[in-house]
Amino acid sequence: MKAPYIVDLSEQTGLYFDVADVFNRYQHQVTFQTHFLPRKRLDKSVEDASLDGLVMGVNPIWFGDLKHEKYLWTSPIFEDTDDFVSFHKIPFEYEGETSLHQKTIGGILGYKYFGVDELAAKDLLTRVNTNEEIHLLDMLLKQRLDVAIVSRSTRQYLEAKNHWLGLFHVSEIPHDRYTRHIMALRSRNDEFEIVAKLLENEQVRRELNLLSYKYQSP
Incomplete structure:
Protein backbone atom coordinates (compact mmCIF):
# COMPACT_ATOMS: atom_id res chain seq x y z
CA MET A 1 0.00 0.00 0.00
CA LYS A 2 1.11 3.54 -0.67
CA ALA A 3 -0.22 6.60 1.12
CA PRO A 4 -1.84 8.94 0.24
CA TYR A 5 -3.20 6.86 -2.63
CA ILE A 6 -4.29 4.06 -0.30
CA VAL A 7 -4.22 5.01 3.39
CA ASP A 8 -6.28 2.26 5.05
CA LEU A 9 -7.72 -0.71 3.19
CA SER A 10 -10.13 -1.76 5.91
CA GLU A 11 -11.50 1.77 6.23
CA GLN A 12 -11.33 2.28 2.45
CA THR A 13 -9.60 5.62 2.80
CA GLY A 14 -7.13 7.24 0.48
CA LEU A 15 -6.92 9.24 -2.71
CA TYR A 16 -7.87 6.35 -5.00
CA PHE A 17 -11.05 5.64 -3.02
CA ASP A 18 -11.93 9.32 -3.27
CA VAL A 19 -11.36 9.30 -7.03
CA ALA A 20 -13.87 6.45 -7.42
CA ASP A 21 -16.39 8.48 -5.41
CA VAL A 22 -15.90 11.47 -7.71
CA PHE A 23 -16.39 9.30 -10.80
CA ASN A 24 -19.61 7.87 -9.35
CA ARG A 25 -21.03 11.30 -8.62
CA TYR A 26 -20.52 12.53 -12.16
CA GLN A 27 -21.98 9.55 -14.04
CA HIS A 28 -24.40 6.67 -13.39
CA GLN A 29 -23.59 4.19 -16.13
CA VAL A 30 -21.06 2.26 -14.05
CA THR A 31 -20.41 2.01 -10.31
CA PHE A 32 -16.69 2.31 -9.66
CA GLN A 33 -15.08 0.65 -6.63
CA THR A 34 -11.44 0.77 -5.62
CA HIS A 35 -9.71 -2.54 -4.86
CA PHE A 36 -6.09 -3.18 -3.95
CA LEU A 37 -4.26 -5.76 -6.07
CA PRO A 38 -0.63 -6.74 -5.34
CA ARG A 39 1.68 -6.02 -8.27
CA LYS A 40 2.42 -9.68 -9.05
CA ARG A 41 -1.28 -10.51 -9.28
CA LEU A 42 -1.89 -7.39 -11.33
CA ASP A 43 0.88 -8.29 -13.77
CA LYS A 44 -0.50 -11.82 -14.16
CA SER A 45 -4.06 -10.63 -14.77
CA VAL A 46 -2.82 -8.13 -17.35
CA GLU A 47 -0.66 -10.75 -19.03
CA ASP A 48 -3.43 -13.34 -19.34
CA ALA A 49 -6.07 -10.66 -20.12
CA SER A 50 -8.24 -11.64 -17.16
CA LEU A 51 -8.16 -8.20 -15.52
CA ASP A 52 -11.73 -7.29 -14.61
CA GLY A 53 -11.52 -3.53 -14.30
CA LEU A 54 -9.26 -0.53 -14.82
CA VAL A 55 -5.87 0.17 -13.24
CA MET A 56 -5.53 3.50 -11.46
CA GLY A 57 -2.38 5.52 -10.93
CA VAL A 58 0.09 3.80 -13.25
CA ASN A 59 2.54 4.93 -15.90
CA PRO A 60 3.03 3.46 -19.40
CA ILE A 61 6.74 2.85 -18.78
CA TRP A 62 5.89 0.50 -15.89
CA PHE A 63 4.05 -1.74 -18.34
CA GLY A 64 6.44 -1.43 -21.27
CA ASP A 65 3.89 0.54 -23.29
CA LEU A 66 5.49 3.91 -24.00
CA LYS A 67 3.76 4.13 -27.38
CA HIS A 68 0.32 3.26 -25.91
CA GLU A 69 0.02 0.34 -28.31
CA LYS A 70 -0.72 -2.52 -25.91
CA TYR A 71 -3.28 -0.92 -23.59
CA LEU A 72 -5.64 2.03 -23.28
CA TRP A 73 -4.34 5.06 -21.35
CA THR A 74 -6.13 8.15 -20.07
CA SER A 75 -4.57 11.56 -19.87
CA PRO A 76 -2.58 12.05 -16.61
CA ILE A 77 -4.67 12.13 -13.44
CA PHE A 78 -1.82 13.06 -11.10
CA GLU A 79 1.83 14.04 -11.30
CA ASP A 80 4.45 12.72 -8.91
CA ARG A 177 9.41 12.71 -12.43
CA TYR A 178 6.38 10.97 -13.87
CA THR A 179 2.64 11.07 -14.44
CA ARG A 180 -0.03 8.68 -13.16
CA HIS A 181 -2.76 7.54 -15.52
CA ILE A 182 -5.65 5.08 -15.64
CA MET A 183 -4.93 2.04 -17.79
CA ALA A 184 -7.28 -0.57 -19.26
CA LEU A 185 -7.12 -3.65 -21.40
CA ARG A 186 -8.62 -3.04 -24.83
CA SER A 187 -11.42 -5.44 -23.92
CA ARG A 188 -12.59 -2.90 -21.30
CA ASN A 189 -13.04 -0.09 -23.79
CA ASP A 190 -16.61 0.75 -22.71
CA GLU A 191 -15.62 1.48 -19.10
CA PHE A 192 -12.43 3.18 -20.27
CA GLU A 193 -14.36 5.60 -22.49
CA ILE A 194 -16.56 6.60 -19.54
CA VAL A 195 -13.49 7.49 -17.48
CA ALA A 196 -11.74 9.21 -20.36
CA LYS A 197 -14.80 11.41 -20.88
CA LEU A 198 -15.00 12.20 -17.16
CA LEU A 199 -11.43 13.43 -17.23
CA GLU A 200 -12.39 15.95 -19.91
CA ASN A 201 -14.87 17.49 -17.46
CA GLU A 202 -13.36 20.65 -15.93
CA GLN A 203 -15.26 20.20 -12.66
CA VAL A 204 -14.02 16.63 -12.29
CA ARG A 205 -10.47 17.82 -12.91
CA ARG A 206 -10.90 20.58 -10.33
CA GLU A 207 -12.09 18.08 -7.72
CA LEU A 208 -9.17 15.74 -8.42
CA ASN A 209 -6.72 18.61 -7.94
CA LEU A 210 -8.35 19.54 -4.64
CA LEU A 211 -8.13 15.92 -3.47
CA SER A 212 -4.38 15.81 -4.05
CA TYR A 213 -3.92 18.90 -1.84
CA LYS A 214 -6.17 17.46 0.84
CA TYR A 215 -3.73 14.68 1.69
CA GLN A 216 -0.78 17.00 2.19
CA SER A 217 -2.29 18.13 5.51
CA PRO A 218 -4.42 15.26 6.89
Whole structure:
Protein backbone atom coordinates (compact mmCIF):
# COMPACT_ATOMS: atom_id res chain seq x y z
CA MET A 1 0.00 0.00 0.00
CA LYS A 2 1.11 3.54 -0.67
CA ALA A 3 -0.22 6.60 1.12
CA PRO A 4 -1.84 8.94 0.24
CA TYR A 5 -3.20 6.86 -2.63
CA ILE A 6 -4.29 4.06 -0.30
CA VAL A 7 -4.22 5.01 3.39
CA ASP A 8 -6.28 2.26 5.05
CA LEU A 9 -7.72 -0.71 3.19
CA SER A 10 -10.13 -1.76 5.91
CA GLU A 11 -11.50 1.77 6.23
CA GLN A 12 -11.33 2.28 2.45
CA THR A 13 -9.60 5.62 2.80
CA GLY A 14 -7.13 7.24 0.48
CA LEU A 15 -6.92 9.24 -2.71
CA TYR A 16 -7.87 6.35 -5.00
CA PHE A 17 -11.05 5.64 -3.02
CA ASP A 18 -11.93 9.32 -3.27
CA VAL A 19 -11.36 9.30 -7.03
CA ALA A 20 -13.87 6.45 -7.42
CA ASP A 21 -16.39 8.48 -5.41
CA VAL A 22 -15.90 11.47 -7.71
CA PHE A 23 -16.39 9.30 -10.80
CA ASN A 24 -19.61 7.87 -9.35
CA ARG A 25 -21.03 11.30 -8.62
CA TYR A 26 -20.52 12.53 -12.16
CA GLN A 27 -21.98 9.55 -14.04
CA HIS A 28 -24.40 6.67 -13.39
CA GLN A 29 -23.59 4.19 -16.13
CA VAL A 30 -21.06 2.26 -14.05
CA THR A 31 -20.41 2.01 -10.31
CA PHE A 32 -16.69 2.31 -9.66
CA GLN A 33 -15.08 0.65 -6.63
CA THR A 34 -11.44 0.77 -5.62
CA HIS A 35 -9.71 -2.54 -4.86
CA PHE A 36 -6.09 -3.18 -3.95
CA LEU A 37 -4.26 -5.76 -6.07
CA PRO A 38 -0.63 -6.74 -5.34
CA ARG A 39 1.68 -6.02 -8.27
CA LYS A 40 2.42 -9.68 -9.05
CA ARG A 41 -1.28 -10.51 -9.28
CA LEU A 42 -1.89 -7.39 -11.33
CA ASP A 43 0.88 -8.29 -13.77
CA LYS A 44 -0.50 -11.82 -14.16
CA SER A 45 -4.06 -10.63 -14.77
CA VAL A 46 -2.82 -8.13 -17.35
CA GLU A 47 -0.66 -10.75 -19.03
CA ASP A 48 -3.43 -13.34 -19.34
CA ALA A 49 -6.07 -10.66 -20.12
CA SER A 50 -8.24 -11.64 -17.16
CA LEU A 51 -8.16 -8.20 -15.52
CA ASP A 52 -11.73 -7.29 -14.61
CA GLY A 53 -11.52 -3.53 -14.30
CA LEU A 54 -9.26 -0.53 -14.82
CA VAL A 55 -5.87 0.17 -13.24
CA MET A 56 -5.53 3.50 -11.46
CA GLY A 57 -2.38 5.52 -10.93
CA VAL A 58 0.09 3.80 -13.25
CA ASN A 59 2.54 4.93 -15.90
CA PRO A 60 3.03 3.46 -19.40
CA ILE A 61 6.74 2.85 -18.78
CA TRP A 62 5.89 0.50 -15.89
CA PHE A 63 4.05 -1.74 -18.34
CA GLY A 64 6.44 -1.43 -21.27
CA ASP A 65 3.89 0.54 -23.29
CA LEU A 66 5.49 3.91 -24.00
CA LYS A 67 3.76 4.13 -27.38
CA HIS A 68 0.32 3.26 -25.91
CA GLU A 69 0.02 0.34 -28.31
CA LYS A 70 -0.72 -2.52 -25.91
CA TYR A 71 -3.28 -0.92 -23.59
CA LEU A 72 -5.64 2.03 -23.28
CA TRP A 73 -4.34 5.06 -21.35
CA THR A 74 -6.13 8.15 -20.07
CA SER A 75 -4.57 11.56 -19.87
CA PRO A 76 -2.58 12.05 -16.61
CA ILE A 77 -4.67 12.13 -13.44
CA PHE A 78 -1.82 13.06 -11.10
CA GLU A 79 1.83 14.04 -11.30
CA ASP A 80 4.45 12.72 -8.91
CA THR A 81 8.18 12.83 -8.25
CA ASP A 82 10.56 10.30 -6.73
CA ASP A 83 12.95 12.34 -4.60
CA PHE A 84 16.33 11.62 -3.07
CA VAL A 85 15.52 12.21 0.61
CA SER A 86 18.01 12.40 3.50
CA PHE A 87 18.06 13.33 7.20
CA HIS A 88 18.19 17.12 7.49
CA LYS A 89 21.34 17.07 9.63
CA ILE A 90 23.19 15.05 6.99
CA PRO A 91 21.79 16.49 3.73
CA PHE A 92 22.44 14.69 0.46
CA GLU A 93 22.41 16.40 -2.94
CA TYR A 94 22.36 14.28 -6.06
CA GLU A 95 25.10 15.45 -8.43
CA GLY A 96 25.32 12.52 -10.79
CA GLU A 97 25.93 8.82 -10.24
CA THR A 98 29.30 9.32 -8.56
CA SER A 99 27.56 11.15 -5.71
CA LEU A 100 25.85 7.82 -4.87
CA HIS A 101 29.10 5.90 -4.58
CA GLN A 102 29.63 4.24 -1.18
CA LYS A 103 26.18 5.36 -0.02
CA THR A 104 23.50 3.22 1.63
CA ILE A 105 20.36 3.79 -0.42
CA GLY A 106 16.87 2.84 0.69
CA GLY A 107 14.15 1.74 -1.72
CA ILE A 108 11.00 -0.34 -1.95
CA LEU A 109 11.30 -4.09 -2.41
CA GLY A 110 10.56 -5.07 -5.98
CA TYR A 111 10.94 -1.56 -7.40
CA LYS A 112 13.54 -0.87 -10.07
CA TYR A 113 15.55 2.34 -9.76
CA PHE A 114 17.52 3.36 -12.84
CA GLY A 115 20.99 4.69 -12.09
CA VAL A 116 20.90 3.04 -8.67
CA ASP A 117 20.44 -0.66 -9.39
CA GLU A 118 23.29 -0.58 -11.89
CA LEU A 119 25.66 0.83 -9.25
CA ALA A 120 24.43 -1.68 -6.65
CA ALA A 121 25.21 -4.51 -9.08
CA LYS A 122 28.79 -3.22 -9.28
CA ASP A 123 29.02 -2.92 -5.45
CA LEU A 124 29.47 0.84 -5.76
CA LEU A 125 26.59 1.42 -3.32
CA THR A 126 24.47 -0.60 -0.92
CA ARG A 127 20.75 -0.88 -1.58
CA VAL A 128 18.46 -1.60 1.38
CA ASN A 129 14.84 -2.60 0.75
CA THR A 130 11.67 -2.16 2.79
CA ASN A 131 8.00 -2.78 2.03
CA GLU A 132 6.70 0.73 2.73
CA GLU A 133 8.03 4.25 2.38
CA ILE A 134 7.21 5.10 5.98
CA HIS A 135 9.89 2.58 6.97
CA LEU A 136 12.38 4.35 4.71
CA LEU A 137 11.70 7.68 6.39
CA ASP A 138 11.97 6.09 9.83
CA MET A 139 15.33 4.60 8.89
CA LEU A 140 16.54 8.03 7.78
CA LEU A 141 15.53 9.48 11.14
CA LYS A 142 17.51 6.71 12.87
CA GLN A 143 20.44 7.41 10.50
CA ARG A 144 20.43 3.86 9.20
CA LEU A 145 20.41 5.12 5.60
CA ASP A 146 22.34 7.83 3.82
CA VAL A 147 19.51 8.53 1.43
CA ALA A 148 16.17 7.04 0.38
CA ILE A 149 14.10 7.29 -2.78
CA VAL A 150 10.61 8.35 -1.71
CA SER A 151 7.71 9.68 -3.76
CA ARG A 152 7.00 13.33 -3.04
CA SER A 153 3.27 12.84 -2.49
CA THR A 154 3.88 10.07 0.05
CA ARG A 155 6.56 12.02 1.91
CA GLN A 156 4.40 15.13 2.16
CA TYR A 157 1.49 13.10 3.50
CA LEU A 158 3.63 11.25 6.07
CA GLU A 159 5.44 14.43 7.15
CA ALA A 160 2.14 16.12 7.94
CA LYS A 161 0.61 13.06 9.60
CA ASN A 162 3.63 12.31 11.82
CA HIS A 163 4.68 15.91 12.54
CA TRP A 164 7.96 15.38 10.69
CA LEU A 165 8.06 18.73 8.90
CA GLY A 166 11.60 20.05 8.67
CA LEU A 167 13.25 16.71 9.51
CA PHE A 168 14.14 15.74 5.95
CA HIS A 169 16.25 17.23 3.20
CA VAL A 170 15.16 16.80 -0.41
CA SER A 171 17.75 16.90 -3.16
CA GLU A 172 17.25 19.67 -5.70
CA ILE A 173 17.64 17.07 -8.46
CA PRO A 174 15.12 14.23 -8.04
CA HIS A 175 15.48 10.62 -9.07
CA ASP A 176 12.50 10.73 -11.42
CA ARG A 177 9.41 12.71 -12.43
CA TYR A 178 6.38 10.97 -13.87
CA THR A 179 2.64 11.07 -14.44
CA ARG A 180 -0.03 8.68 -13.16
CA HIS A 181 -2.76 7.54 -15.52
CA ILE A 182 -5.65 5.08 -15.64
CA MET A 183 -4.93 2.04 -17.79
CA ALA A 184 -7.28 -0.57 -19.26
CA LEU A 185 -7.12 -3.65 -21.40
CA ARG A 186 -8.62 -3.04 -24.83
CA SER A 187 -11.42 -5.44 -23.92
CA ARG A 188 -12.59 -2.90 -21.30
CA ASN A 189 -13.04 -0.09 -23.79
CA ASP A 190 -16.61 0.75 -22.71
CA GLU A 191 -15.62 1.48 -19.10
CA PHE A 192 -12.43 3.18 -20.27
CA GLU A 193 -14.36 5.60 -22.49
CA ILE A 194 -16.56 6.60 -19.54
CA VAL A 195 -13.49 7.49 -17.48
CA ALA A 196 -11.74 9.21 -20.36
CA LYS A 197 -14.80 11.41 -20.88
CA LEU A 198 -15.00 12.20 -17.16
CA LEU A 199 -11.43 13.43 -17.23
CA GLU A 200 -12.39 15.95 -19.91
CA ASN A 201 -14.87 17.49 -17.46
CA GLU A 202 -13.36 20.65 -15.93
CA GLN A 203 -15.26 20.20 -12.66
CA VAL A 204 -14.02 16.63 -12.29
CA ARG A 205 -10.47 17.82 -12.91
CA ARG A 206 -10.90 20.58 -10.33
CA GLU A 207 -12.09 18.08 -7.72
CA LEU A 208 -9.17 15.74 -8.42
CA ASN A 209 -6.72 18.61 -7.94
CA LEU A 210 -8.35 19.54 -4.64
CA LEU A 211 -8.13 15.92 -3.47
CA SER A 212 -4.38 15.81 -4.05
CA TYR A 213 -3.92 18.90 -1.84
CA LYS A 214 -6.17 17.46 0.84
CA TYR A 215 -3.73 14.68 1.69
CA GLN A 216 -0.78 17.00 2.19
CA SER A 217 -2.29 18.13 5.51
CA PRO A 218 -4.42 15.26 6.89
